[in-house]
Amino acid sequence: MEYNSPLGKIKEQYLLSLLQLPASSDVLEVGCGNGKFLHQILEAYEANVVGVDIDAQLIEQAQSYCVDNFASDCFKFINQPIKEVDLPKDHFDLVVCNGSSHAFGDGESALESTFSEVLKLLKPGGRLLLGECYWKQQPDQSYLDVLGVTQDMYQTHHGNVKLAQEAGFTALYATTSSEDEWDNFEWSRIMSIHSLKGEPDCSSEIKLKAKQLGKWIDIYLGLGRDTLGYGFYILEK
Numbered sequence: 001m002e003y004n005s006p007l008g009k010i011k012e013q014y015l016l017s018l019l020q021l022p023a024s025s026d027v028l029e030v031g032c033g034n035g036k037f038l039h040q041i042l043e044a045y046e047a048n049v050v051g052v053d054i055d056a057q058l059i060e061q062a063q064s065y066c067v068d069n070f071a072s073d074c075f076k077f078i079n080q081p082i083k084e085v086d087l088p089k090d091h092f093d094l095v096v097c098n099g100s101s102h103a104f105g106d107g108e109s110a111l112e113s114t115f116s117e118v119l120k121l122l123k124p125g126g127r128l129l130l131g132e133c134y135w136k137q138q139p140d141q142s143y144l145d146v147l148g149v150t151q152d153m154y155q156t157h158h159g160n161v162k163l164a165q166e167a168g169f170t171a172l173y174a175t176t177s178s179e180d181e182w183d184n185f186e187w188s189r190i191m192s193i194h195s196l197k198g199e200p201d202c203s204s205e206i207k208l209k210a211k212q213l214g215k216w217i218d219i220y221l222g223l224g225r226d227t228l229g230y231g232f233y234i235l236e237k
């Protein structure tokens with residue numbers, strides 16, 4: 001299983017090692033997708049994890065991996081929008097929000113809403129591991145049009161840190177996805193859809209998806225690769 005974000009194995013393991021979670025930590029991931037990061041947390045630490053995502057299929061994958069690999073009392077997956085989940089306040093040692101700030105708010109307010117909501121959930125001294133887009137350079141209007149966003153949708157890398165500090169977090173660490181991580185993220189989707197295309201019962205849906213991804217990779221290479229970055233931030237309450 002892969003991440004739906006430009007996060008490679010080496011950085012994943014490094015970020016996990018930086019977290020230094022105490023025993024019996026409570027961990028929440030907002031928009032946990034297939035649960036891969038929470039699975040890695042359970043491999044590395046003695047923790048209780050909660051994953052929330054609106055995608056029922058991904059939650060099912062996240063859950064079934066845990067059923068096969070971990071004790072039944074250390075994980076819980078919830079298939080609901082995060083704002084509808086009743087979560088304890090001042091409770092979590094770690095909240096992970098990797099590519100999911102839009103779960104807390106729309107457009108340019110998403111990151112600020114994420115910070116204010118996560119601050120309520122973390123215990124004092126608890127941490128947020130945030131994965132978030134940023135502008136590497138001023139985006140072309142044509143790129144903004146394709147993404148359907150305005151420039152104030154994202155900050156710069158420095159801007160993400162500043163916004164976190166203004167919200168009340170102490171920034172402990174920040175890094176960015178490498179070009180390799182981005183290339184792997186974008187091209188692995190092409191590779192996997194094309195492997196399905198070769199199968200005899202390949203549906204028209206898969207053929208259409210392959211065509212759409214072909215167009216997307218063109219946009220990525222022509223506009224996105226030099227413009228959109230992705231940062232990881234460890235922020236303390």
Ligand SMILES: C[S@@+](CC[C@H](N)C(=O)[O-])C[C@H]1O[C@@H](n2cnc3c(N)ncnc32)[C@H](O)[C@@H]1O
Nearest residue numbers: 003004005031033053054055081082098099103
């Ligand atoms: C870009 S993906 C990142 C998934 C995962 N963190 C990863 O890196 O693989 C964003 C995830 O947020 C989930 N999501 C979107 N809106 C949500 C909401 N309101 N509440 C919970 N999850 C949400 C999506 O279903 C998706 O799985």
